[in-house]
Amino acid sequence: MALLTLQGISKHYLQGELQVNALSDINLNVEEGEFAALVGPSGSGKTTLLNIIGGLDAPTQGLTQLNNTDITGLSEAELSDFRLFQLGFIFQAYNLVPVLSALENVELVMVLQGRHANERRERAEHYLQLVGLQDIMQRRPSALSGGQQQRVAVARALAAGPRLVLADEPTANLDSENATALLDIMHRLSHEEKTTFIFSTHDPRVMERAERIITLHDGKIVSDECHQRHHEPTI
Amino acid sequence: MSALHALAVFNRLPILLFMAWRNIWRNPVRSALTISALAGGLVMVILYSTLLEGMTRQMVKFATEISTGHIQVQRQAFIDDQDLYATLPWSYLQTLEQQFPNIHITPRLYSAALASAENTSTGVLIKAVDAQREAAVTQMLSHVRRGELNLAVAETLDDGLIRYNVVIGAQLAKNMNLEPGSELVLVTQAADGSIGNALYRIAAILKPLEPSFDRMGVLMSIEAYQQLMYLQDGFHELSIKLDDATSLEDVQAALDTKLKLIMTSQSLDALGGVPVVRNWRQITPAIADMLELSKTMNFIIGFIVVGLASMGMLNTMLMAIHERRHEFGVLLAVGMKRRWLLLMVLFESFFLALVSAFVGSFIGIIFAAYFEDHGIDFSASMPDGYDWAGMVFEPVMKGYLEPAHVVNACVLMIFVTLFASLIPSWRIARLKPVEVM
Numbered sequence: 001m002a003l004l005t006l007q008g009i010s011k012h013y014l015q016g017e018l019q020v021n022a023l024s025d026i027n028l029n030v031e032e033g034e035f036a037a038l039v040g041p042s043g044s045g046k047t048t049l050l051n052i053i054g055g056l057d058a059p060t061q062g063l064t065q066l067n068n069t070d071i072t073g074l075s076e077a078e079l080s081d082f083r084l085f086q087l088g089f090i091f092q093a094y095n096l097v098p099v100l101s102a103l104e105n106v107e108l109v110m111v112l113q114g115r116h117a118n119e120r121r122e123r124a125e126h127y128l129q130l131v132g133l134q135d136i137m138q139r140r141p142s143a144l145s146g147g148q149q150q151r152v153a154v155a156r157a158l159a160a161g162p163r164l165v166l167a168d169e170p171t172a173n174l175d176s177e178n179a180t181a182l183l184d185i186m187h188r189l190s191h192e193e194k195t196t197f198i199f200s201t202h203d204p205r206v207m208e209r210a211e212r213i214i215t216l217h218d219g220k221i222v223s224d225e226c227h228q229r230h231h232e233p234t235i
Numbered sequence: 236m237s238a239l240h241a242l243a244v245f246n247r248l249p250i251l252l253f254m255a256w257r258n259i260w261r262n263p264v265r266s267a268l269t270i271s272a273l274a275g276g277l278v279m280v281i282l283y284s285t286l287l288e289g290m291t292r293q294m295v296k297f298a299t300e301i302s303t304g305h306i307q308v309q310r311q312a313f314i315d316d317q318d319l320y321a322t323l324p325w326s327y328l329q330t331l332e333q334q335f336p337n338i339h340i341t342p343r344l345y346s347a348a349l350a351s352a353e354n355t356s357t358g359v360l361i362k363a364v365d366a367q368r369e370a371a372v373t374q375m376l377s378h379v380r381r382g383e384l385n386l387a388v389a390e391t392l393d394d395g396l397i398r399y400n401v402v403i404g405a406q407l408a409k410n411m412n413l414e415p416g417s418e419l420v421l422v423t424q425a426a427d428g429s430i431g432n433a434l435y436r437i438a439a440i441l442k443p444l445e446p447s448f449d450r451m452g453v454l455m456s457i458e459a460y461q462q463l464m465y466l467q468d469g470f471h472e473l474s475i476k477l478d479d480a481t482s483l484e485d486v487q488a489a490l491d492t493k494l495k496l497i498m499t500s501q502s503l504d505a506l507g508g509v510p511v512v513r514n515w516r517q518i519t520p521a522i523a524d525m526l527e528l529s530k531t532m533n534f535i536i537g538f539i540v541v542g543l544a545s546m547g548m549l550n551t552m553l554m555a556i557h558e559r560r561h562e563f564g565v566l567l568a569v570g571m572k573r574r575w576l577l578l579m580v581l582f583e584s585f586f587l588a589l590v591s592a593f594v595g596s597f598i599g600i601i602f603a604a605y606f607e608d609h610g611i612d613f614s615a616s617m618p619d620g621y622d623w624a625g626m627v628f629e630p631v632m633k634g635y636l637e638p639a640h641v642v643n644a645c646v647l648m649i650f651v652t653l654f655a656s657l658i659p660s661w662r663i664a665r666l667k668p669v670e671v672m
């Protein structure tokens with residue numbers, strides 16, 4: 001049984017009289033531990049798809065099964081809990097709460113999960129160390145670079161212990177050096193933590209670090225191929 | 236399940252409080268402006284209630300210390316139509332003084348008369364008091380403007396007639412062109428039906444205290460009254476002062492019971508009616524009503540001022556929430572519950588209100604203390620103060636800082652602002668996590 005199963009997912013928007021088919025009949029399986037990229041031109045439906053997988057948006061049609069749960073049937077409160085315990089999110093930018101330090105940001109999701117203070121602190125420090133930020137944990141986001149902020153977001157997503165991490169263009173605001181470094185960290189942690197990653201990107205240098213590339217076009221999957229990695233992680 | 240729920244909120248409360256506290260300092264200028272508006276409103280409410288409290292206390296003081304006293308005893312017929320014969324025997328006073336050693340009692344007698352001096356004459360109201368006892372009950376006699384307080388015999392004439400000193404109101408003195416030392420003739424119908432008349436010497440003129448006394452009051456000793464009126468057997472009124480005003484109702488009831496008891500052994504004539512014991516609220520219902528009204532006024536003014544100031548809070552929270560749509564979306568996406576977010580925003584308003592309450596009451600108390608000490612001085616334009624609703628107010632309007640008012644104003648402000656911030660918080664309920672991707 002795959003970790004994630006999408007069956008006949010469609011999403012339509014009405015723009016006045018006109019119907020926009022953001023996604024049409026998407027069928028997809030993602031196995032545990034995969035490191036998959038969602039690519040495609042602007043407007044092809046990457047964000048829409050990630051939102052539906054993350055339970056942030058409901059499909060017009062179709063079924064989303066994650067970890068044997070049909071999330072299309074969950075209430076708002078159940079979805080919120082589901083996201084809290086099963087999913088990690090990394091957004092394009094401004095992931096962090098500005099009034100909390102890096103450490104407190106990583107701890108925040110675990111506070112919401114109701115974990116004990118000691119465990120929280122230990123895990124937060126551990127994951128911040130894994131993303132290479134052990135020396136600047138006390139800084140607020142405004143005192144961190146864009147790349148460092150995204151690494152805090154990775155640490156936050158993983159410290160909560162999710163089954164699946166969703167990242168919508170996590171490198172869009174980074175230069176290519178920082179982008180590839182972030183991808184390498186994500187890839188390494190995906191292996192070490194056996195955590196599944198699905199991320200969207202435009203950047204070819206980021207794409208080539210994926211093990212599977214799913215290409216969308218006009219809301220349809222036009223190709224889905226496994227990829228031999230050209231580079232081994234450098235860190 | 237609900238216990239678990241409560242526990243969940245309890246566990247997350249510290250981080251919500253922590254974030255809320257930090258959030259209000261994100262935009263220090265905006266927070267400072269909001270706090271100034273709320274604190275300023277609070278200062279105004281505190282000052283208003285301080286002045287109002289000062290005024291009402293002056294009214295109560297007027298009622299209890301200057302003219303009425305805390306409690307009065309009169310016979311029904313005297314209350315109804317100033318019946319000259321509705322007196323209580325002097326033995327009643329003695330019995331009451333023996334039975335109630337801890338309260339101050341003073342007897343009074345009244346009569347209408349015609350006063351003439353040189354070439355003017357006018358109707359006056361004679362008030363006869365026992366100067367010593369009166370001084371223990373009211374401050375009436377200590378408010379001398381000119382002359383010297385003296386109700387004793389002025390001189391004994393060759394033909395054996397006695398001339399007494401009297402004290403009159405300021406307006407009467409002005410109208411009749413009288414000075415201390417002037418002579419005054421009073422003509423009245425005495426208790427035996429004869430025409431009583433006598434010559435008096437003005438010893439002093441009183442400051443305006445009670446408008447009716449000011450215009451037509453003539454104060455004399457009980458001895459002088461008895462000489463003029465041939466009314467020896469009793470008095471019209473007892474005025475009573477308590478050292479502890481909180482026991483008002485108890486003492487009133489005790490006096491009532493005692494008087495009923497005295498009546499069984501020393502019976503009264505039927506015409507004058509029973510003795511009636513009334514407290515100052517019953518005697519001057521206008522003042523009691525004013526006190527009630529001032530409480531309501533305090534609340535209404537407080538509500539309006541605080542309500543206006545909390546419009547600032549509403550605006551601040553609207554902006555703060557609008558600016559943080561993305562941030563809230565991220566928090567909702569990662570699993571923050573909407574109600575926790577709502578709670579955090581309410582904590583933010585609460586903290587703003589709390590800081591405002593501290594700042595506002597601190598400044599308010601400083602200003603109020605000034606008004607308590609110095610007051611607002613109208614003495615340049617109104618040296619005698621002003622009379623209003625049958626009372627005379629001192630020319631320096633002093634405030635009274637009632638701590639309970641400060642606490643009430645703070646609580647009112649915190650409630651009103653929390654209520655105002657519920658409106659913008661409503662936006663959180665409609666926020667979609669998807670908008671942040």
Ligand SMILES: Nc1ncnc2c1ncn2[C@@H]1O[C@H](COP(=O)(O)OP(=O)(O)OP(=O)(O)O)[C@@H](O)[C@H]1O
Nearest residue numbers: 013014020021022041042043044045046047048049
């Ligand atoms: N709320 C909406 N209302 C109407 N149309 C929408 C809405 N959200 C997305 N769309 C449309 O759905 C299609 C897919 O959008 P989506 O944001 O998923 O694309 P994307 O692949 O993420 O693009 P990009 O690379 O620019 O982020 C687009 O044509 C877009 O205009």
Ligand SMILES: [Mg+2]
Nearest residue numbers: 046047048168
């Ligand atoms: Mg997108």
